[in-house]
Amino acid sequence: MSDIAKGLLGGGWSLLVGWILPTLINVTVFVALAPALAPVQIGDLLSGANTAAVVAVVSGVLVAGLVLAAVQNFLYRVLEGYSLWPRPLQRWARQRQLARKRLLTDRLAALRLADAEARGEDVATAIAPYRAHRRLGAYTRRGEGSAVVTGLVAEQLRRYPVDDAQLAPTRLGNSIRRLEEYAWSRYGLDSQILWSELCCVADEQARKEEAAARANVDFFVCLLSGHVLLAVAFVALHASGVLAGRGPMIAAVALVVLARIWYSAAVRAVDGWDGAVRSMVNLGRVRLAESMGLLMPDSLADERQMWLAVARLVRDPADPNAAGRLDAFRRAATAVPHQPPAR
Numbered sequence: 001m002s003d004i005a006k007g008l009l010g011g012g013w014s015l016l017v018g019w020i021l022p023t024l025i026n027v028t029v030f031v032a033l034a035p036a037l038a039p040v041q042i043g044d045l046l047s048g049a050n051t052a053a054v055v056a057v058v059s060g061v062l063v064a065g066l067v068l069a070a071v072q073n074f075l076y077r078v079l080e081g082y083s084l085w086p087r088p089l090q091r092w093a094r095q096r097q098l099a100r101k102r103l104l105t106d107r108l109a110a111l112r113l114a115d116a117e118a119r120g121e122d123v124a125t126a127i128a129p130y131r132a133h134r135r136l137g138a139y140t141r142r143g144e145g146s147a148v149v150t151g152l153v154a155e156q157l158r159r160y161p162v163d164d165a166q167l168a169p170t171r172l173g174n175s176i177r178r179l180e181e182y183a184w185s186r187y188g189l190d191s192q193i194l195w196s197e198l199c200c201v202a203d204e205q206a207r208k209e210e211a212a213a214r215a216n217v218d219f220f221v222c223l224l225s226g227h228v229l230l231a232v233a234f235v236a237l238h239a240s241g242v243l244a245g246r247g248p249m250i251a252a253v254a255l256v257v258l259a260r261i262w263y264s265a266a267v268r269a270v271d272g273w274d275g276a277v278r279s280m281v282n283l284g285r286v287r288l289a290e291s292m293g294l295l296m297p298d299s300l301a302d303e304r305q306m307w308l309a310v311a312r313l314v315r316d317p318a319d320p321n322a323a324g325r326l327d328a329f330r331r332a333a334t335a336v337p338h339q340p341p342a343r
Contacts (some may be wrong), residue, residue, distance in 0.1 A: 014211045018218025019072070022067035027061050028227030033234070033251045034243065068222055075225050079272040080176060081169025081261070093169030097160075101174075102166070104157040106130065110139035111150040118142045159267065161185070172263065175270040182274070183281040188304030190311040191281055194288070199285040202280045210276040217273055220266035294329045302329075 030037075068075070077083040081093055110130040116123045131140045139149075161167060161178045162185045168174045183191035191198060199207060231252040238248040284308075289296045292310070297303045309325035 007129040014215040014218070015065070019069040019222050020062060022223035022226060023065040023068060024061045025223060027057065027064070027228060028228055029227075029255075030233075031057075033230075033247070034237070035241070036257055038239075065222075066223070069218075072218065072221070075221055076176070079170065079221060079225075079266075080173030082173070085169060090169045094167050097167050097169065097171070098164060099172055101157070101160045101164070103135070104153060104160075106133075106136055108150070108153045108157055110136045111146065111153060113139045113190050114142040114146065115150070148248040155271075159270070171267050172270070175251040175267050175274075179270070179274040179277045182278055183285070187281070187285060187300070187307055188311075189281065189285055189307040190314075191277070191342035193311060193314050197288055197291070198280055198284050198298050201291050202284045205215050206276070206283065210273070210280060213269075216269040217266055220262045220269055224259040224266065227255040227262065231255040231259070290331075293331050294326075295331045297329065 065252045074083055078085075078274055082092060088093065110127070113127040117127060127140055141152075159171070159175045161174060161181045163181065166177055166181050168177045180192060183189040196279050197339060199210075202210075234248040234252040234255070237243040238252075242277060286296055289306070294306060294310075297306055306326070306329040309329065312319055312321075326328070
């Protein structure tokens with residue numbers, strides 16, 4: 001029993017919460033909304049009657065959850081705006097996200113200038129363009145709750161990567177992209193190609209927090225993906241005449257609305273995931289350098305050069321200059337006395 005508990009608290013728990021539980025919810029929704037097509041009724045699921053059918057449904061849920069977990073990269077990339085998105089649509093969506101990021105940046109600047117003006121600072125020249133702007137003028141008037149508004153705008157802006165070149169076509173894509181480029185923009189550390197190494201040197205508590213935070217995002221991604229599939233299924237069944245009446249179409253619309261809500265919840269859930277990854281990078285990079293036989297430089301500029309050299313060596317080992325750039329940061333090997341084998 002203790003081994004099972006340890007397994008659930010490890011990777012199995014993330015799989016259960018992130019993929020199997022939302023799959024069970026989606027299957028339950030299908031059974032409740034289309035009882036004529038379900039192999040078991042909702043009452044049987046709740047009461048445990050018709051054991052054979054319940055076991056079959058539960059087994060199907062487990063298999064479906066495992067399959068969705070196996071194709072999670074594809075699901076994420078669709079929601080991030082990459083897979084199945086035509087190039088023109090990707091470009092249009094990126095421009096839209098860039099415009100939204102710039103608007104949030106201007107709103108935050110207007111709010112901070114309004115705060116400075118309220119403190120008696122001379123910002124009349126700087127705040128004038130914002131005050132004359134149709135969409136920004138309201139943010140230059142400091143009133144009750146202005147500090148809360150400033151915090152909310154700053155929170156939305158933090159869900160975008162620092163570098164505009166890293167922008168993704170969707171809100172979820174940008175929310176995930178900011179945690180992927182955090183180590184690179186701050187330290188020059190490519191956490192994408194060194195992620196396995198970072199996980200190996202990170203504390204167990206840090207790894208658990210990262211897995212739990214990722215499971216929260218997985219939950220909403222799986223739930224909304226299932227809702228969309230169910231909505232398409234209900235529309236197809238109604239169009240083919242298998243399900244009659246307005247019920248299937250109402251259910252499809254409701255599922256799409258719920259999927260939109262779960263999408264926003266997934267975007268917000270990435271905040272916790274970002275914090276966990278950020279802590280692994282901030283605290284784990286020193287251990288990573290030591291484990292790789294490197295001396296942590298005194299200056300941040302030199303540290304960036306070190307991690308850039310590591311990234312070049314990992315990405316292109318055939319680069320004749322890659323090893324030379326890294327030699328300056330390597331720690332001198334300590335001679336270890338030879339130990340005879342134990343008899």
